[in-house]
Amino acid sequence: MSSIVSPTVLGAPSGRRERRVPGGHELANASRTAQRRQRTDRLATLLIWSGAALALLPLALIIGLLLVRGSAALSVAFFTELPDLSLPSGGGIANAIAGSALLVGIASLMGLPIGIAAGLHLATHPHTRLSRISRYLSDVLNGVPSIVIGVFAWEVFVRPVGHFSAWAGGLALAVLLVPLVARTTETVVSLVPVELTEAALALGFPRWRTSLQVVLRTALPGIVTGALVAVARIAGETAPLLFTAFGNAFWSMSPDEPIAALPLTIYAYAGSPYEGWQTLAWGGALVLLLLVAGLSVVARLATRRQLSRVGAGR
Amino acid sequence: MTSARIGASDRLFLIGTAAAVSVVPLLIVVITVIVVIAAWPAVQTHGLTLLTGVEWDVPRQQFGALPAIVGTLTSSAMALALAAPVGVCVAVFVNELAPRTIGTAVGALVDLLAAIPSVVYGLWGIFVLLPWLRETVMPLLRDTLGLGRFALFSGPAYGPSLLASGLVLAIMILPYIAAVAREVLAAVPRAQREAALALGATRWEMVRDAVLPTARAGLIGGVMLGLGRALGETMAVTMVIGNRNALPDSLFAPAYSMAALLANEFNEATGDAHVSALMAVAGVLLFVALLVNALARVLVGSVRTRHARVPG
Amino acid sequence: MSVLVAEPRAPGATDGALAPAPRVRVEQLSAWFGSRRVVHDVSIDCPSGGVTAIIGPSGCGKSTVLRCVNRLHETVPGARTSGRILLDHADVYDERVNPVSIRRRIGMVFQRATPFPHWSIRENVLAAARAAGGTHDIIVEQALERAALWREVKDRLHHPATALSIGQQQRLCVARALAARPDVLLLDEPTAALDPISTQRIEELVYELRGALTVVIVTHNMQQAARVSDQTVFMLAGDVIEADATDTLVTRPRDPRTEAYITGRFG
Numbered sequence: 001m002s003s004i005v006s007p008t009v010l011g012a013p014s015g016r017r018e019r020r021v022p023g024g025h026e027l028a029n030a031s032r033t034a035q036r037r038q039r040t041d042r043l044a045t046l047l048i049w050s051g052a053a054l055a056l057l058p059l060a061l062i063i064g065l066l067l068v069r070g071s072a073a074l075s076v077a078f079f080t081e082l083p084d085l086s087l088p089s090g091g092g093i094a095n096a097i098a099g100s101a102l103l104v105g106i107a108s109l110m111g112l113p114i115g116i117a118a119g120l121h122l123a124t125h126p127h128t129r130l131s132r133i134s135r136y137l138s139d140v141l142n143g144v145p146s147i148v149i150g151v152f153a154w155e156v157f158v159r160p161v162g163h164f165s166a167w168a169g170g171l172a173l174a175v176l177l178v179p180l181v182a183r184t185t186e187t188v189v190s191l192v193p194v195e196l197t198e199a200a201l202a203l204g205f206p207r208w209r210t211s212l213q214v215v216l217r218t219a220l221p222g223i224v225t226g227a228l229v230a231v232a233r234i235a236g237e238t239a240p241l242l243f244t245a246f247g248n249a250f251w252s253m254s255p256d257e258p259i260a261a262l263p264l265t266i267y268a269y270a271g272s273p274y275e276g277w278q279t280l281a282w283g284g285a286l287v288l289l290l291l292v293a294g295l296s297v298v299a300r301l302a303t304r305r306q307l308s309r310v311g312a313g314r
Numbered sequence: 315m316t317s318a319r320i321g322a323s324d325r326l327f328l329i330g331t332a333a334a335v336s337v338v339p340l341l342i343v344v345i346t347v348i349v350v351i352a353a354w355p356a357v358q359t360h361g362l363t364l365l366t367g368v369e370w371d372v373p374r375q376q377f378g379a380l381p382a383i384v385g386t387l388t389s390s391a392m393a394l395a396l397a398a399p400v401g402v403c404v405a406v407f408v409n410e411l412a413p414r415t416i417g418t419a420v421g422a423l424v425d426l427l428a429a430i431p432s433v434v435y436g437l438w439g440i441f442v443l444l445p446w447l448r449e450t451v452m453p454l455l456r457d458t459l460g461l462g463r464f465a466l467f468s469g470p471a472y473g474p475s476l477l478a479s480g481l482v483l484a485i486m487i488l489p490y491i492a493a494v495a496r497e498v499l500a501a502v503p504r505a506q507r508e509a510a511l512a513l514g515a516t517r518w519e520m521v522r523d524a525v526l527p528t529a530r531a532g533l534i535g536g537v538m539l540g541l542g543r544a545l546g547e548t549m550a551v552t553m554v555i556g557n558r559n560a561l562p563d564s565l566f567a568p569a570y571s572m573a574a575l576l577a578n579e580f581n582e583a584t585g586d587a588h589v590s591a592l593m594a595v596a597g598v599l600l601f602v603a604l605l606v607n608a609l610a611r612v613l614v615g616s617v618r619t620r621h622a623r624v625p626g
Numbered sequence: 627m628s629v630l631v632a633e634p635r636a637p638g639a640t641d642g643a644l645a646p647a648p649r650v651r652v653e654q655l656s657a658w659f660g661s662r663r664v665v666h667d668v669s670i671d672c673p674s675g676g677v678t679a680i681i682g683p684s685g686c687g688k689s690t691v692l693r694c695v696n697r698l699h700e701t702v703p704g705a706r707t708s709g710r711i712l713l714d715h716a717d718v719y720d721e722r723v724n725p726v727s728i729r730r731r732i733g734m735v736f737q738r739a740t741p742f743p744h745w746s747i748r749e750n751v752l753a754a755a756r757a758a759g760g761t762h763d764i765i766v767e768q769a770l771e772r773a774a775l776w777r778e779v780k781d782r783l784h785h786p787a788t789a790l791s792i793g794q795q796q797r798l799c800v801a802r803a804l805a806a807r808p809d810v811l812l813l814d815e816p817t818a819a820l821d822p823i824s825t826q827r828i829e830e831l832v833y834e835l836r837g838a839l840t841v842v843i844v845t846h847n848m849q850q851a852a853r854v855s856d857q858t859v860f861m862l863a864g865d866v867i868e869a870d871a872t873d874t875l876v877t878r879p880r881d882p883r884t885e886a887y888i889t890g891r892f893g
């Protein structure tokens with residue numbers, strides 16, 4: 001068999017990158033081609049490096065400016081007072097921070113249990129027709145514009161009762177939360193080794209106990225971090241709140257009334273002519289960014305640790 | 315299920331989680347139905363002029379959304395043209411070229427772009443991007459480079475414009491395109507790369523000939539996901555596009571988008587006819603987004619499953 | 627199939643008060659994954675209180691047979707079975723039987739150690755034991771004693787189970803199975819992932835359990851089967867080729883395929 005491999009093949013120049021190929025017209029040509037290919041390679045590499053650098057440029061610009069202008073706005077008053085045009089500083093955005101917390105709380109209360117239960121089902125019954133359809137539609141629902149969710153929530157939760165409310169805003173956010181959480185939960189739960197499930201079943205655990213006490217318990221840290229990322233994401237949403245929570249210049253913690261929210265406040269004050277209010281917008285944006293990006297980073301680190309731990313436990 | 319007798323509590327648990335799973339398809343159906351019902355009066359009254367009319371005049375009860383539709387499509391297309399090549403560059407850089415630590419860091423930083431709320435992009439757009447466009451970029455393109463001869467780059471430089479909206483959208487959808495592209499490239503079998511290298515290909519030739527063609531369907535899917543994001547993006551666009559409800563004749567001209575139209579007018583809607591017309595706009599937006607996302611997911615999913623079980 | 631002749635040993639001293647362990651009889655068992663039939667009409671008789679080893683090359687269906695005994699096979703999507711499995715005289719596959727209650731009577735230990743990661747050692751031992759009655763502290767100590775792990779972990783019962791070495795984790799799984807007071811213990815290649823010393827511990831354990839429990843152990847290690855079992859079943863491609871008292875099967879196999887396997891000519 002081995003005699004089929006001809007000595008010429010074995011003896012051929014092993015790498016075409018060879019710069020100096022001794023003698024022969026064709027080989028000289030080949031070396032010129034090789035040089036051209038090397039140049040193309042270097043050029044393409046350079047282009048790709050610059051493309052990646054270009055991608056980072058806006059990030060640096062946005063974060064840099066936010067840090068500068070946002071931190072200038074931060075003060076004790078910023079976190080404790082209400083907006084006030086008569087003050088040069090514009091006052092504070094305490095109502096918006098509290099309002100966002102209430103809205104996100106309502107959304108989490110509704111969205112997290114449904115999302116986590118759905119993710120658990122997707123992971124434990126991955127191939128049923130219901131799971132296939134829902135998995136696909138979760139991704140599609142993730143892509144539905146949030147302004148459309150807002151319009152929908154207005155039609156269902158605001159129009160019938162005749163007034164804006166934190167309930168409506170929270171429910172609109174919950175609609176965004178469910179598919180996000182379902183998919184991250186599914187991913188984490190399907191990482192739980194099937195042997196653990198079988199061990200629990202073999203011990204005579206009923207299905208529900210196996211799912212809750214073994215599978216869900218094992219995946220819990222990952223589920224929590226996934227939920228954190230999703231909650232952080234919806235905390236930054238503005239469009240679904242425009243026609244539901246509406247915003248409120250005053251202090252309100254009543255879920256049945258219009259309520260202020262951090263993103264809404266930023267939107268309202270960004271376009272205002274008064275520097276005090278613009279400052280509030282920048283400060284609010286920094287707080288929002290720290291909240292959202294900070295949670296994402298923390299969650300990412302925590303997930304990495306948790307994955308390595310489950311790996312060690314196998 | 316199996317022939318096994320299932321305990322009552324197990325059955326209850328299964329029904330409970332299955333109900334949670336059903337919430338997702340149910341939501342899509344309910345959202346669609348509600349929006350269509352609310353838009354129906356406007357569709358009956360105005361018919362196709364909702365899509366083709368260029369006049370949006372509330373007092374005269376004229377609701378032609380063509381300017382908003384055109385604005386949405388052009389700014390999204392511009393965003394794709396800018397973000398797609400950069401997004402693929404990022405993916406190739408992270409997966410194929412960069413040393414591991416640098417690659418991971420760049421990937422995480424680009425991901426961070428997706429964590430910035432839309433309204434923050436809008437704020438940055440108003441205070442940084444718009445002045446820069448007005449004072450530097452637009453005069454440069456129009457006068458210094460002489461592009462003003464073309465209609466696309468002519469007209470006064472206000473700042474708020476299609477161009478501004480396209481740029482902001484490009485930055486915003488970049489992380490989505492890059493993330494999908496990275497996932498898709500990672501799914502290309504190692505053997506494919508090694509085969510190319512073994513034939514004496516340079517690294518770029520390997521990427522060009524072995525990696526990118528294999529990943530093509532998924533890359534297109536990723537770009538379509540980005541398109542879906544761009545079409546429905548509301549806050550940042552509303553804050554920089556200029557909100558002028560007329561057909562744009564230049565990239566420099568203020569324009570409108572469907573999402574911005576909703577954000578601006580919905581709360582001030584006067585009368586049921588106006589609300590219904592806005593619902594029709596929301597319906598168009600929903601329909602386009604569902605279509606684009608459904609297609610994108612099929613494309614991305616095909617690559618994922620085809621190469622899912624390849625080790626390495 | 628052949629009727630097995632191995633004599634059950636006298637019940638162990640520890641469980642004298644309990645009823646004798648049941649005889650496990652597999653009758654005409656077939657098992658499928660989807661349309662693929664992996665076990666063909668297999669019949670095996672495991673005497674009360676004896677240790678039965680099932681040996682054979684990988685993929686011969688020996689683990690599937692084991693997983694049918696506690697009805698774990700059917701939890702895999704698309705999997706099904708036909709035939710009967712009797713615990714004394716009751717059919718495990720009787721339609722009135724809840725598989726959960728069957729699994730409480732039958733303990734199982736897997737190839738890979740499967741302690742529940744976020745549970746403590748103590749919680750792991752008690753996982754299925756709560757229904758078994760008795761004081762928890764006593765259950766934990768007894769089970770860990772029987773699994774020869776008590777001395778190593780008695781001072782850290784509240785530590786996470788995954789902090790143990792792999793060998794200890796596997797013995798913890800044995801303790802967890804024993805704490806539920808099963809009548810039957812199934813062992814699916816329990817030492818495949820273990821070092822020689824841990825393997826020896828498990829084998830000693832199995833030896834000590836005979837009499838008190840009916841044990842079925844799947845292994846592809848001939849020597850292990852010879853060391854721990856009273857009778858051995860040799861399977862090949864989903865069929866039982868030969869079953870006999872272990873001494874006989876190992877020294878004087880009747881079927882040439884058994885002989886080929888035992889002498890290491892394939893597998």
